[in-house]
Amino acid sequence: MxxxxxxxxxxxxxxxxxxxxxxxANAAIQPGKPNVDARSYLLMDYDTGQIIMENNADQKLPPASLTKMMTSYIIGDELHKGNLSMDDKVLVSENAWAQNPKLKGGSLMFIEVNKYVRVEDLYRGIIIQSGNDASIAMAEHIAGTEGAFADLMNQYAAKLGMKDTHFENSTGWPAEGHVTTARDLAILARALIRDFPEDYKLYAEREFTYNGIKQANRNGLLGDPTLNVDGLKTGHTEEAGYCLVSSAEKEDMRLISVVMGTDSEAERAAETRKLLNFGFRFYTNIxxxxxxxxxxxxxxxxxxxxxxxxxxxxxxxxxxxxxxxxxxxxxxxxxxxxxxxxxxxxxxxxxxxxxxxxxxxxxxxxxxxxxxxxxxxxxxxxxxxxxxx
CATH class of the missing domain: 2.60.410.10 (D-Ala-D-Ala carboxypeptidase, C-terminal domain)
Incomplete structure (x- = not known):
């Protein structure tokens, strides 16, 4: 028609x-955009989904532990569907215990093999401590095997509209074909905040203690008095570089930033700060x-x-x-x-x-x-x- x-x-x-x-004379003044030193980045407004700033946002890159955003999204969905309870007990397999050589050097929650751990503890261990062991334990508990859980992750990615993402595992450990983009990660971050607002509060927690070991959240922007960052996730491998997905709320405006492939923890925080400051300073919602x-x-x-x-x-x-x-x-x-x-x-x-x-x-x-x-x-x-x- x-x-x-x-x-x-x-x-x-x-x-x-x-x-x-x-x-x-009445034309809008166009502020100069900051120079962001990262392989890929994106700044999105949470409420409208509009992109304020981006570069190489559709380049497929290894996500490292940013992968765990999808792992935790699926856990949140299972909890809210009633298929899981925070008090459920998860038996830790030898594989999840992280004695597999490929996981040495990665982030751990330090759970013990053949012991039962509450879902709530594993959930926090994934979000706050970025525990590879906790991720595998939950993947096996939900889907039977980590491979089956990766299939589930890809189904969720397709449902959310993450068109350039493919997962091979629940942790983000380097694997051939395990890739995503800054745009897809922003879509996932928006879904996490929108779909599970109560669970999202966990991303602002600064530290978590399990098995007598206290570990700090690796997101160095949490608690920043000028930005009010309250999430989301860090990631790092040699291949991926230092990555950070952040969200902050200021004056009734929430922004989501994605920075991938910087050279250090300090740099990923600094480049994220540039993006968020630029968005809050010059943009608004109507x-x-x-x-x-x-x-x-x-x-x-x-x-x-x-x-x-x-x-x-x-x-x-x-x-x-x-x-x-x-x-x-x-x-x-x-x-x-x-x-x-x-x-x-x-x-x-x-x-x-x-x-x-x-x-x-x-x-x-x-x-x-x-x-x-x-x-x-x-x-x-x-x-x-x-x-x-």
């Missing part, structure tokens, strides 16, 4: 107009339209009503430069011949937002009411009008 493009101009109660501002707000009416053919109100199924959240707040234009496309019956929530077109010539975001335009079919004569009458339309 063909689409007809029109321009929607609406005066918002917040006090600004959605209109293109062509006057150079909601020009609310879900269910009637934006206009659309003609309905062969319906009991001739028009239907249309709007958005979700709030229109936009992330943009603070200096661009009054320089937005909203355009839309709408189906030229909408035929009854129409159902509430049915997609009838699209709204897209621009600043100047740059498109910021697109959202589906939906019917806000039901419109039933007209009677026989009403349908015939509209058929005749459509013949000449």
């Amino acid at each position: 063909s689409f007809q493009e029109k321009t929607l101009k609406i005066l918002l109660s917040a006090g600004f107009i959605l209109a293109f501002v062509a006057n150079v 909601k020009p339209f609310k879900a269910g707000q009637s934006l206009r009416t659309a003609r309905v053919w062969k319906g009991a009503e001739e028009e239907v109100k249309v709007g958005l199924a979700q709030d229109a959240g936009l992330t943009l430069l603070k200096s661009q707040k009054d320089q937005i234009q909203a355009n839309y496309t709408i189906q030229s011949q909408l035929m009854a019956p129409i159902r509430r929530g049915q997609v009838v077109g699209e709204v897209f937002f621009k600043v100047g010539d740059k498109e910021i975001k697109r959202m589906p335009l939906v019917a806000l009411d039901n419109v039933e079919e007209a009677g026989f004569f009403g349908r015939m009458w509209d058929s005749m009008k459509l013949w000449f339309h």
Whole structure:
């Protein structure tokens, strides 16, 4: 069905107009982006999912222990489905005990072979201590073998839209074909925060003691008084370099940053700080339209009503430069011949937002009411009008 493009101009109660501002004097000031020394990086707004800044964000790289974000996501999902309990006991296999030579030198929680460990302790050991042994123990408990758990990880990745990710194990230990991207990790981080908000609080814990051994969270930005970082995960192998996925919340805005392939712990923290500071300093979120707000009416053919109100199924959240707040234009496309019956929530077109010539975001335009079919004569009458339309 063909689409007809029109321009929607609406005066918002917040006090600004959605209109293109062509006057150079009013054009938004563009701040210079920081130089980030990393093989790949990305900065995303959590609420809108919009990307503020990126470089090589789709380059497939080894994720090291950032892999454990997916391991913990699956654990969180199993807990919330009721398939696991925090008090469940997990028998530690010899493989999970980390005596396998390939795991020597990796992060450990120091669990003991043939002993039972509570799920809650293993969950914390994965998130806070980045324990390879805890990851394997949980992988075997959930899926039987670590290989079967890796298959499960890949199914979750596909479901979340992580298009360039493939897992071979639960720990992130180097393996051929075990790769992900900065973009996919940002998608996963957003899902962790959104889907399991109570569990996400574990990522802010600074240390964890198990078996008499106290270990600190390796995320050096936790507790930073200027950024309010409350997660997420570090990673390091010789092949991957030093990596860090972080999230911070400031003035009702949450940002997610991904930095991959830096040269040291200090550098991954410094480059992350650059990204977060830049985002909080220059960007903001606005909601020009609310879900269910009637934006206009659309003609309905062969319906009991001739028009239907249309709007958005979700709030229109936009992330943009603070200096661009009054320089937005909203355009839309709408189906030229909408035929009854129409159902509430049915997609009838699209709204897209621009600043100047740059498109910021697109959202589906939906019917806000039901419109039933007209009677026989009403349908015939509209058929005749459509013949000449």
